[in-house]
Amino acid sequence: MPKINFHNMQKSSFFLTILLSLLVLVACSDGIVPGEKAVEGDAKELLAQTKAAVEAKEYNKAKMLMDSIRRTYPKAFKTLCEVEDLYHKVLVDEKMRDVAFCESELEKMIVLRDSLVKKFDYRKDSKYEDFGLYSHPSQAISKNANNCFMRATVNEDAEAVITSYYRGKRIGHKKIKVISGGTFVEVDVMNADRPWTGKEYGSYVERYGFKLGNDGGIMKFIANTRDKVVVELVGESILHTYELRDSDVKAIREVLELQKLLASIKEMRGMLDEARYALAYLNMDIKE
Numbered sequence: 006m007p008k009i010n011f012h013n014m015q016k017s018s019f020f021l022t023i024l025l026s027l028l029v030l031v032a033c034s035d036g037i038v039p040g041e042k043a044v045e046g047d048a049k050e051l052l053a054q055t056k057a058a059v060e061a062k063e064y065n066k067a068k069m070l071m072d073s074i075r076r077t078y079p080k081a082f083k084t085l086c087e088v089e090d091l092y093h094k095v096l097v098d099e100k101m102r103d104v105a106f107c108e109s110e111l112e113k114m115i116v117l118r119d120s121l122v123k124k125f126d127y128r129k130d131s132k133y134e135d136f137g138l139y140s141h142p143s144q145a146i147s148k149n150a151n152n153c154f155m156r157a158t159v160n161e162d163a164e165a166v167i168t169s170y171y172r173g174k175r176i177g178h179k180k181i182k183v184i185s186g187g188t189f190v191e192v193d194v195m196n197a198d199r200p201w202t203g204k205e206y207g208s209y210v211e212r213y214g215f216k217l218g219n220d221g222g223i224m225k226f227i228a229n230t231r232d233k234v235v236v237e238l239v240g241e242s243i244l245h246t247y248e249l250r251d252s253d254v255k256a257i258r259e260v261l262e263l264q265k266l267l268a269s270i271k272e273m274r275g276m277l278d279e280a281r282y283a284l285a286y287l288n289m290d291i292k293e
Contacts, residue, residue, distance in 0.1 A: 048074055048081035055091060064095050093287070100284040107277035114270045121263055136161040139263060141256035150206035153247045155183075155236065157224060157260035163267035165217040165260060167224040168199065171238055172208045176245055178238035181213065183223050183249075186232040191239075192221030211238075217264065228258040 051074050058067035071088050078084060122139060129137035137160065144156045153172055159165040169181050182191040192215060194200065199214030217224055227234055227249070234249040 044078055044081045045084055048078040048084035051077075052084050052087060055088070059091055059095060059098075062098070064099055067091070067095055097284065097287045100280055100287060103280040104277065104284055107273055107280055111270065111273045111277060114266065114273060118263075118266055118270060121266065124259070125263065136164075139260070141259060143252045144256050147206075150208065152250075153236070153245070154253050155223075155227070155249060155257065156253070157257040159260050159264040159267065161267065163264055163271050165224065165264040166198065166214050167217070167220050167227075167257065168212060168214040169236070169238075171211040171245060172205075173245065175202075175209055176211065176238065176240065178211065178240050178244050180239040181221075181223070182237040182239055183226055184235045184237065185226070185230040190222045190226045192223055196221070217261075224257060224261060227254055228261045230254070 051070055055067050055070040055074070058064075058070060071092055074081070074084065074088050124141075125139040126142050126145065127137050127139055138158055139160070140156065140158045144154070146156075149156075149170070151172065152170070154170055156168045156170060157165065158168070171178065178194065180191050180193055182189055194213045196215060196219055197213035198216050198219065199212070201210070201212045203210060205212075215221070215223065234254055236247055236249055237243050238245040
């Protein structure tokens with residue numbers, strides 16, 4: 006999925022450029038007289054090339070020509086006024102292109118998302134939750150009342166969580182170690198975002214949920230491995246060991262794929278908002 010970031014510095018530069026262009030336009034409207042005819046004549050030749058580049062939508066070339074006119078003919082005021090008009094048009098055209106691109110890409114992503122989510126369970130409490138939660142049907146809590154396993158979920162805002170479920174006698178483990186292919190990752194239960202111990206479906210449970218990025222790399226580690234996965238629950242020593250089922254590995258992998266798509270959709274929406282805002286700003290300048 007495409008990933009394009011808008012930084013504050015870029016936005017500041019964009020609006021500063023607009024402001025400088027407007028100042029030149031104001032000067033032109035206030036009746037600043039042209040410079041010498043020879044200077045204007047030479048500048049007009051470059052201006053003609055600039056107009057041709059704009060018509061051909063070769064915007065980078067057009068901007069380079071505009072910069073050349075500004076540097077070489079700083080006293081060709083009449084031509085500079087036309088340059089600023091052209092520059093404003095280029096900015097508008099570019100933002101219209103950005104808006105169209107973002108809208109098109111977002112539409113494709115949403116179609117793909119709607120296709121993917123059909124394989125997941127969806128839950129949302131309209132009173133208490135802003136975002137619905139996706140999970141794999143094979144990892145439903147009711148279907149795993151007797152299992153030690155790791156369950157992956159992701160909400161509509163692309164926030165993924167992997168949760169470790171231990172069921173059995175109380176062990177009070179402090180770390181979760183995931184081993185596969187001769188290597189391992191581990192996380193301290195102190196990092197858990199959703200710790201809970203108690204009775205569930207008649208069994209004692211030690212449950213720890215970790216957000217993606219704060220999980221010691223467990224979620225991506227499981228999703229990327231093609232070997233068997235062993236989970237060790239550790240205190241002063243190894244307190245419990247079990248092998249993660251293939252169905253759980255598959256579910257975690259698919260949830261992570263959905264998370265990546267949802268994150269791309271979120272980012273693309275942000276880009277679209279930025280592009281629309283910038284375009285509205287430019288159009289407002291035209292009206293004024």
